[in-house]
Amino acid sequence: MNDVISQLTDTLGEKAVITGASVGDKYKTDWSGLEGLLPSTVVRASSTEEVASILKICNSAKQAVVIQGGMTGISGGAVPQEGEIAISLEKMSGIIEVDVDSMTITAHAGTPLQVVQEAADEAGLFLPLDMGSRGTCTVGGVVATNAGGNQVIRYGATRSLVLGLEAVLPDGTIISSLNKMLKNNAGYDLKHMFIGSEGTLGIVTKAVMRLYPKMTSTQTALCALPDFTSVLKLLKKTFSTLGDGITSFEVMWANYYDEVVETVEQAKSPFIEKYPFYALVEYKSQDRIHDMEQFSSVLFEAIEDGIIADTILAQSLKEADVFWTIRDGIGELLTTMGPVVNTDISVPISQMKAFIEQLEPALYEAFPNVKLRIFGHIGDSNLHVCAGTGSEQDLDAISAMIMGVTGEYKGSVSAEHGIGVLKKKYLHHSRTPEEVALMKTLKSAMDPNGILNSGRVI
Amino acid sequence: MNDVISQLTDTLGEKAVITGASVGDKYKTDWSGLEGLLPSTVVRASSTEEVASILKICNSAKQAVVIQGGMTGISGGAVPQEGEIAISLEKMSGIIEVDVDSMTITAHAGTPLQVVQEAADEAGLFLPLDMGSRGTCTVGGVVATNAGGNQVIRYGATRSLVLGLEAVLPDGTIISSLNKMLKNNAGYDLKHMFIGSEGTLGIVTKAVMRLYPKMTSTQTALCALPDFTSVLKLLKKTFSTLGDGITSFEVMWANYYDEVVETVEQAKSPFIEKYPFYALVEYKSQDRIHDMEQFSSVLFEAIEDGIIADTILAQSLKEADVFWTIRDGIGELLTTMGPVVNTDISVPISQMKAFIEQLEPALYEAFPNVKLRIFGHIGDSNLHVCAGTGSEQDLDAISAMIMGVTGEYKGSVSAEHGIGVLKKKYLHHSRTPEEVALMKTLKSAMDPNGILNSGRVI
Numbered sequence: 057m058n059d060v061i062s063q064l065t066d067t068l069g070e071k072a073v074i075t076g077a078s079v080g081d082k083y084k085t086d087w088s089g090l091e092g093l094l095p096s097t098v099v100r101a102s103s104t105e106e107v108a109s110i111l112k113i114c115n116s117a118k119q120a121v122v123i124q125g126g127m128t129g130i131s132g133g134a135v136p137q138e139g140e141i142a143i144s145l146e147k148m149s150g151i152i153e154v155d156v157d158s159m160t161i162t163a164h165a166g167t168p169l170q171v172v173q174e175a176a177d178e179a180g181l182f183l184p185l186d187m188g189s190r191g192t193c194t195v196g197g198v199v200a201t202n203a204g205g206n207q208v209i210r211y212g213a214t215r216s217l218v219l220g221l222e223a224v225l226p227d228g229t230i231i232s233s234l235n236k237m238l239k240n241n242a243g244y245d246l247k248h249m250f251i252g253s254e255g256t257l258g259i260v261t262k263a264v265m266r267l268y269p270k271m272t273s274t275q276t277a278l279c280a281l282p283d284f285t286s287v288l289k290l291l292k293k294t295f296s297t298l299g300d301g302i303t304s305f306e307v308m309w310a311n312y313y314d315e316v317v318e319t320v321e322q323a324k325s326p327f328i329e330k331y332p333f334y335a336l337v338e339y340k341s342q343d344r345i346h347d348m349e350q351f352s353s354v355l356f357e358a359i360e361d362g363i364i365a366d367t368i369l370a371q372s373l374k375e376a377d378v379f380w381t382i383r384d385g386i387g388e389l390l391t392t393m394g395p396v397v398n399t400d401i402s403v404p405i406s407q408m409k410a411f412i413e414q415l416e417p418a419l420y421e422a423f424p425n426v427k428l429r430i431f432g433h434i435g436d437s438n439l440h441v442c443a444g445t446g447s448e449q450d451l452d453a454i455s456a457m458i459m460g461v462t463g464e465y466k467g468s469v470s471a472e473h474g475i476g477v478l479k480k481k482y483l484h485h486s487r488t489p490e491e492v493a494l495m496k497t498l499k500s501a502m503d504p505n506g507i508l509n510s511g512r513v514i
Numbered sequence: 515m516n517d518v519i520s521q522l523t524d525t526l527g528e529k530a531v532i533t534g535a536s537v538g539d540k541y542k543t544d545w546s547g548l549e550g551l552l553p554s555t556v557v558r559a560s561s562t563e564e565v566a567s568i569l570k571i572c573n574s575a576k577q578a579v580v581i582q583g584g585m586t587g588i589s590g591g592a593v594p595q596e597g598e599i600a601i602s603l604e605k606m607s608g609i610i611e612v613d614v615d616s617m618t619i620t621a622h623a624g625t626p627l628q629v630v631q632e633a634a635d636e637a638g639l640f641l642p643l644d645m646g647s648r649g650t651c652t653v654g655g656v657v658a659t660n661a662g663g664n665q666v667i668r669y670g671a672t673r674s675l676v677l678g679l680e681a682v683l684p685d686g687t688i689i690s691s692l693n694k695m696l697k698n699n700a701g702y703d704l705k706h707m708f709i710g711s712e713g714t715l716g717i718v719t720k721a722v723m724r725l726y727p728k729m730t731s732t733q734t735a736l737c738a739l740p741d742f743t744s745v746l747k748l749l750k751k752t753f754s755t756l757g758d759g760i761t762s763f764e765v766m767w768a769n770y771y772d773e774v775v776e777t778v779e780q781a782k783s784p785f786i787e788k789y790p791f792y793a794l795v796e797y798k799s800q801d802r803i804h805d806m807e808q809f810s811s812v813l814f815e816a817i818e819d820g821i822i823a824d825t826i827l828a829q830s831l832k833e834a835d836v837f838w839t840i841r842d843g844i845g846e847l848l849t850t851m852g853p854v855v856n857t858d859i860s861v862p863i864s865q866m867k868a869f870i871e872q873l874e875p876a877l878y879e880a881f882p883n884v885k886l887r888i889f890g891h892i893g894d895s896n897l898h899v900c901a902g903t904g905s906e907q908d909l910d911a912i913s914a915m916i917m918g919v920t921g922e923y924k925g926s927v928s929a930e931h932g933i934g935v936l937k938k939k940y941l942h943h944s945r946t947p948e949e950v951a952l953m954k955t956l957k958s959a960m961d962p963n964g965i966l967n968s969g970r971v972i
Binding site: 157158159160202208225232233238239242243245246249268271288292299300341342343346350402403404433435436438467468469471474475483486487488493494500514 | 754
């Protein structure tokens with residue numbers, strides 16, 4: 057490794073290569089909390105060309121590397137493993153261009169998502185990608201993990217918003233596909249090799265993202281429902297009446313909702329009674345007065361039809377914030393639950409009822425004192441099942457059971473958090489041996505020495 | 515080849531293998547009109563397993579195959595070449611499932627697009643993918659070519675609508691990725707290997723497509739504009755006021771419009787005067803009365819602002835059809851133009867004005883008697899430039915000039931028709947040598963014997 061480090065120093069200068077005691081703790085782990093190793097060396101690239109030089113040196117020496125952005129991943133993909141050099145893209149930050157006519161924004165990989173959002177906003181446009189880590193997570197990271205968020209039902213995940221990108225292959229080849237057009241069928245659409253492959257096939261250095269017009273009106277309602285069948289009816293009703301103006305359709309089971317409104321201070325339930333299910337529905341469009349009328353008339357009809365037991369339409373953004381505080385209360389709730397499995401799975405919407413009806417009794421039978429908290433972005437097929445008995449020792453078995461049932465219902469063991477290292481052992485529940493073999497074929501073809509984020513995903 | 519044919523006959527039965535004089539002309543060419551060879555053998559698969567058997571036999575013998583669906587492609591990808599066996603998927607037709615709760619439809623590859631549209635419609639849902647060839651083109655073909663159509667600005671091309679698929683690799687391995695969920699980050703998203711790669715990496719046998727709520731209101735306007743800057747202003751204004759309710763934004767240059775309204779009988783201009791540009795704008799949503807008010811008020815404002823010179827809002831679907839007849843009049847126009855280059859290119863929206871300002875005088879200088887007809891889906895960055903001098907001999911040079919200027923403006927030499935064989939020579943204008951090399955790496959990894967649609971795309 058010393059030879060590699062001296063080549064890196066010769067090529068990039070001493071300032072770009074941090075070694076030994078100078079390596080800070082921030083390069084050690086990500087938001088997964090996975091116990092990582094402090095890397096012996098961190099190389100901070102300043103440009104695509106520098107990334108290419110670094111990879112060329114490492115690839116020749118078959119030196120394994122781990123790629124680091126904002127370190128907000130929660131599947132442990134960016135956590136260093138034995139013998140790896142860390143390549144950090146934190147210095148490659150900044151907006152390259154906002155093209156207002158083409159409605160695109162181009163940014164360096166190390167740019168925090170929030171900076172991109174703000175640049176779009178300043179240009180009078182809107183980037184429909186948002187998540188709690190917005191201030192820290194970076195363009196490269198959201199692209200490499202195909203990050204989701206709360207508006208996927210309408211705008212899709214990151215993959216749908218990336219029009220073009222630039223990436224570097226392990227041998228230092230720069231793949232520049234900075235496409236800005238909606239339609240482009242000139243050959244294979246190579247960007248999809250790099251989106252969602254978690255840094256195992258190349259290092260994303262720039263991305264072109266699609267922007268949208270700003271929505272000028274937001275309607276938010278919290279609905280109480282008698283059963284899951286009604287939840288599906290409400291999804292269908294709102295979606296078919298309001299079209300894809302529906303930007304969020306979040307559902308909370310009573311086991312989650314009741315706990316949050318008791319535990320989290322800012323999360324007060326606006327309902328006097330308790331109900332089995334709650335849905336947070338958000339509708340964004342362009343005409344505030346009309347939207348409000350239409351949205352409330354749809355909800356009123358749903359009450360008349362017996363789909364909704366009760367509903368509160370937010371009268372202000374502040375009130376809507378309270379609803380979102382309940383939905384986002386999971387963060388605070390987790391700190392009170394003790395050792396807990398916090399899963400991020402998908403199940404086809406039509407299978408969700410049967411899935412929960414099989415999973416819940418199975419968990420209670422195997423772990424009589426298990427606490428379950430279930431919520432999710434139902435409109436995106438995405439469920440978060442949190443479960444714990446208070447004992448650290450049960451976590452693996454609980455996780456294995458949830459993942460196993462997910463597989464039985466043709467679900468995904470990772471809806472949006474990726475596989476990283478933490479979910480590798482569950483991948484077979486969602487992907488066939490033939491699919492995994494093809495992933496390995498692609499990995500070998502694009503990274504024959506296996507130096508890039510090796511041991512992640514597959 | 516005789517050995518291969520006898521193995522195919524043994525495995526699939528005599529009825530599935532057509533040879534010699536029994537091979538019909540329909541297996542000879544596609545809608546490109548490219549002069550093809552009648553294949554010596556056509557194998558008609560009835561199931562995914564049969565496709566796997568066929569490929570296993572052909573791959574072992576290194577027998578080249580060409581994949582055929584509805585034969586509506588216009589880049590010559592499905593046209594047989596010397597020594598190829600044709601694999602037709604025409605018998606693999608039918609809807610497998612409509613999942614109303616999950617809003618998905620699953621169909622066999624040989625199913626005509628229109629059958630899928632109708633099945634979605636019967637289930638109260640909507641497949642937002644449509645094109646003139648709907649009755650003949652098939653699911654496998656639209657997936658393999660990432661077909662576009664008229665509503666890409668809102669719903670994306672086929673790629674955005676495919677949630678999952680099943681495909682067969684050259685060695686007979688079946689890759690079953692029939693995902694029905696919006697969010698799924700469990701490993702590489704393999705479907706993108708098969709979407710838009712024009713049958714060079716695998717044979718698509720089934721696809722799961724995302725359905726949407728039906729739109730209940732359609733507003734259509736034909737606008738006359740003084741210049742291209744106004745066209746861009748109108749695009750921005752309608753998009754920012756009406757959101758992604760805008761489903762089509764089609765622009766016609768006067769050189770196209772004036773000719774169509776004179777030549778095509780059903781295409782009558784509703785305007786008395788002539789203008790430099792015309793835009794056909796369509797807005798679909800859920801509330802007819804409100805939509806009409808909002809749409810007309812936006813257009814009225816655009817007149818007041820001087821963006822639009824004149825506009826007609828369709829008062830009925832019949833009137834809207836007349837506007838679309840003008841837009842779709844290209845079919846009939848082409849029959850009157852003599853030998854003509856009909857290109858399908860993309861250029862970033864912000865570059866379109868400069869692109870045309872460079873291309874037009876260059877063409878007139880090189881070909882003084884050239885006739886130009888320009889129109890396109892501007893909202894999708896997609897332009898169709900039709901040009902001809904009346905002489906067959908000029909076509910190649912005209913084509914080369916248009917493609918060259920497209921490359922200079924970082925455009926795409928194929929917006930939606932794919933590369934096939936006819937556009938291979940222009941690929942370098944839109945893709946770098948590094949990108950093409952990576953495409954070849956992927957091709958070699960997935961089809962090491964190069965038997966699948968070889969000689970297409972790359």
